[in-house]
Amino acid sequence: MAAYISSLGHDQYSSINFDELFNLPRYKRYLDFTSHQANDQLENHSNKKLKFSQDNEFVNVEKRVVESSNKELLPCLKIMAGSVYIPKDDPKKPLGDDANFIHELYQTIGVADGVGGWAKHGIDAGIYARELMKNSRIATDSEAMKGHVNPKRVLEEAYRNTHSRGSSTACIISLNSERSSIVAANVGDSGFLLIRKGKIIYKSPIQQRGYGCPYQLGNCKDNPSVAHEMELNVEMDDILMAGTDGMLDNMNDSEIEEIVQRAINDKLKPKELAKKIANIALYNSFDRYADTPYARASKGRHRGGKVDDITVIVAYIQ
Structure with a gap:
């Protein structure tokens, strides 16, 4: 696992425009878990903490299919x-609650995103999330032996x-x-976006019983x-972007589309685009005045971003 360390600030950039922010040469600490190894030398990236409240809000979930414009x-x-x-940033849980895999x-x-509410019972839900993703990767192997991978069956076995x-x-x-x-197959408020020619054409729905549940x-x-x-349906050059709520709650669709379009123009690799997205999500999470999806969903009970673990996977379809 590689660690990327630097010092992106927050309040001092409150007046910076998006173009300048996107090109900032400095990044917060990044932890690359692609190698599935633990890093026991982690640095705190900020002492700032945000308080947020919870509200009850039910979201209906419907199945949808996006048709390809290319019928062949x-x-x-x-x-x-x-x-x-x-x-x-939590010294008691340096690995956080998120986990991911790429097969x-x-x-x-x-x-996957371990539910933080278990902490009040002395339970580290990140351990569950990491075990679930490890077993999902193993289940992917056994599923592939039967033919094409069925994500729901992967989740069932894991x-x-x-x-x-x-x-x-979890989202597979x-x-x-x-x-x-x-x-x-998606359970909860992690999810994914399908992006074509720089535009989001599908966003997976959230499954929740209420705000924050x-x-x-x-x-x-x-x-x-x-x-x-x-x-x-997908086409050549589509981009698949999966993430936990640390990304989805702090990023507006328009921000993601702008970053993706620049990444396409600059021919960035998948991991480089993932860093750009995670960087802006991190910045927004500490912005107390940002207009974020999390703040809008709170119906006025919370302002700004949501400090949380942030996972981003970017996959180019080629």
């Missing part, structure tokens, strides 16, 4: 992916084999190259049967 199937599609993870051979990615205490959201996405589609797998009443399943 594209053979031999593949994904090239990279990930970035920034744990929230390049079987063209499958996954993200769920059965995960025994740590706690609970976690796999590319079916023969059908020119991605197949996904997502569906979750583990020591709770939910199980993989509640997973929202999706299959979306």
